[in-house]
Every structure is written in structure tokens, then in C-alpha cells.
Amino acid sequence: MSGNQGVELSIQQLEKTFGQLEVLRNINLQIAPGEFVAIVGKSGCGKSTLLRSIAGLEAVTAGEIRQDHQLISNSNLQARMMFQEARLLPWLSVLENVGVGLSLTKGWKERANWALQQVGLEDRADEWPAVLSGGQKQRVALARALAAEPKLLLLDEPLGALDALTRYEMQELIDMLWQQQKFTTLLVTHDVSEAIALADRVVLIEEGMVKKDLAVSLARPRNRTNPRFAELEEELLASILGKTKSHPHGQKRRVTANIV
Numbered sequence: 001m002s003g004n005q006g007v008e009l010s011i012q013q014l015e016k017t018f019g020q021l022e023v024l025r026n027i028n029l030q031i032a033p034g035e036f037v038a039i040v041g042k043s044g045c046g047k048s049t050l051l052r053s054i055a056g057l058e059a060v061t062a063g064e065i066r067q068d069h070q071l072i073s074n075s076n077l078q079a080r081m082m083f084q085e086a087r088l089l090p091w092l093s094v095l096e097n098v099g100v101g102l103s104l105t106k107g108w109k110e111r112a113n114w115a116l117q118q119v120g121l122e123d124r125a126d127e128w129p130a131v132l133s134g135g136q137k138q139r140v141a142l143a144r145a146l147a148a149e150p151k152l153l154l155l156d157e158p159l160g161a162l163d164a165l166t167r168y169e170m171q172e173l174i175d176m177l178w179q180q181q182k183f184t185t186l187l188v189t190h191d192v193s194e195a196i197a198l199a200d201r202v203v204l205i206e207e208g209m210v211k212k213d214l215a216v217s218l219a220r221p222r223n224r225t226n227p228r229f230a231e232l233e234e235e236l237l238a239s240i241l242g243k244t245k246s247h248p249h250g251q252k253r254r255v256t257a258n259i260v
């Protein structure tokens with residue numbers, strides 16, 4: 001159960017308004033099969049709205065979203081989504097939570113166990129979610145997404161509530177699983193370092209449009225001590241904040257903080 005081929009995504013002139021509020025004005029994005037794209041931007045710029053639109057959870061106001069050349073609909077969408085909260089059902093065991101998105105047919109346990117192995121929690125299958133740590137709960141949420149063998153993984157700030165070390169471990173896990181399975185992945189994150197550590201491309205949303213589309217061509221797993229890593233971080237952060245890249249005195253400014 002691996003070696004998925006991810007879907008191709010094509011987003012054309014996407015608009016989304018909520019009443020008078022124009023959130024997405026004109027989003028155009030082409031995402032290749034198996035590509036890992038991070039989406040960044042200031043709080044409220046519409047990142048989650050974009051992801052929810054791709055997931056078919058929001059009706060778009062104008063424009064179109066195609067998956068493998070077909071307009072997305074609930075019937076053809078091969079996506080799974082993960083959020084900042086694990087959203088586990090407390091009355092189901094860990095294994096049952098992982099199996100919840102599968103039709104409870106023969107073989108679901110095998111797939112759920114396989115997915116738990118992928119995230120290193122196979123020995124916790126029979127426990128209740130309540131006894132797990134925050135990081136373990138997110139691993140279960142990741143396993144639940146993987147169990148469906150998605151061709152598109154939509155990650156809405158899934159590591160935002162984790163402590164720094166757990167977050168780092170989860171980033172490594174996501175990177176490893178993506179390299180093995182190559183599902184097309186969109187990751188919304190506030191963390192510039194996380195975006196550069198994981199993505200092939202980082203897309204910056206501002207004023208409802210793609211303001212920047214930055215290719216990250218560093219070898220994987222990414223070496224965060226590589227000077228090029230820091231340069232990309234700085235370039236991206238400066239773009240998000242609308243500042244020039246260099247220090248006034250021409251010295252490099254090392255910026256690693258979260259952006260908002």
C-alpha cells in the first residue's frame with residue numbers, strides 16, 4: 001500500500017467572496033502530480049479558504065478547480081484533509097479512528113493498521129484517543145488520511161499547535177511519507193522554515209492573489225544549516241512582510257521566526 005500517484009491540480013481565476021468580503025480575487029495555480037506546495041501569507045489572507053475550496057468544502061464564487069483535467073466534485077475528489085486539531089472521535093479506539101474514513105468493509109483493519117505503522121503508532125491501536133499526547137493525536141490524524149491512500153493531501157496548519165520538537169519530528173515524518181508515496185500535497189503554514197523544509201514550491205497569497213511562487217530546489221531531506229536555506233527563509237519572510245531582503249547596512253539578517 002504505497003506508491004500512489006498524486007493528482008494534477010489546475011486552479012484558474014478562482015474567486016471567493018463572503019458577502020461583501022472579497023477573500024480570493026484571482027488565484028491561478030498549476031500543481032503537478034506529486035508536487036509538494038506550501039501556501040503562506042498573512043493571517044486572514046485566505047489560505048484556509050483556498051484549501052477548503054480545493055477540498056470542495058466551499059462553493060467558489062467564480063473560476064474553476066480541476067483535478068486531472070476534471071472539475072472537482074464530491075464524487076471525484078481523491079483528497080484527504082488534516083487540520084490543526086486532530087478531530088478524533090473519543091468513543092472510538094485509535095484503530096477505529098484511523099478506519100473511520102474507509103467504508104467499513106472487509107480489509108479496513110489491515111489498511112488502518114498499515115497506516116498506523118506508517119506513523120509509528122501500531123502499538124497504540126487499541127487505546128482511546130484521550131490517552132495520547134497532542135503529537136500522537138496528530139499522527140493518528142495523519143494515519144487516518146493515509147489509510148485512504150489519498151492522491152491529494154490538504155494540510156491546514158496541521159502542526160501549528162505542537163511544541164517545537166514534536167513539530168520537527170512530524171515535519172520529518174511528513175517529508176519521508178511524501179517521498180515514499182508522492183501524493184500531491186498542499187500545506188498551509190505560518191512557519192517559513194517549515195515551508196522551505198518541506199515544499200517544492202512556496203506560494204505566497206496576498207490581496208487574494210498569488211504574489212510570489214518560490215521554487216525550493218534544495219536536496220531532501222533538507223539541511224537547515226545550508227546557507228541557501230537561510231537565504232530562502234529570509235527572501236520569503238521579507239516578501240510576506242513587504243520588506244526588502246537585506247539589512248540596511250548590507251549585512252544579512254537571519255530570520256527564522258514564524259511570520260504571524
Ligand SMILES: Nc1ncnc2c1ncn2[C@@H]1O[C@H](COP(=O)(O)OP(=O)(O)OP(=O)(O)O)[C@@H](O)[C@H]1O
Pocket residue numbers: 018021023041042043044045046047048049050
Ligand atoms: N464562512 C465564512 N464566512 C464569512 N467570512 C469568512 C468565512 N470563512 C472565512 N472568512 C473570512 O475570510 C477571510 C480569510 O479567512 P481564512 O481563514 O481563509 O484566512 P487564513 O489566511 O487561513 O487565516 P489564518 O492564517 O489566520 O488562519 C477572513 O477575513 C475570514 O474572516
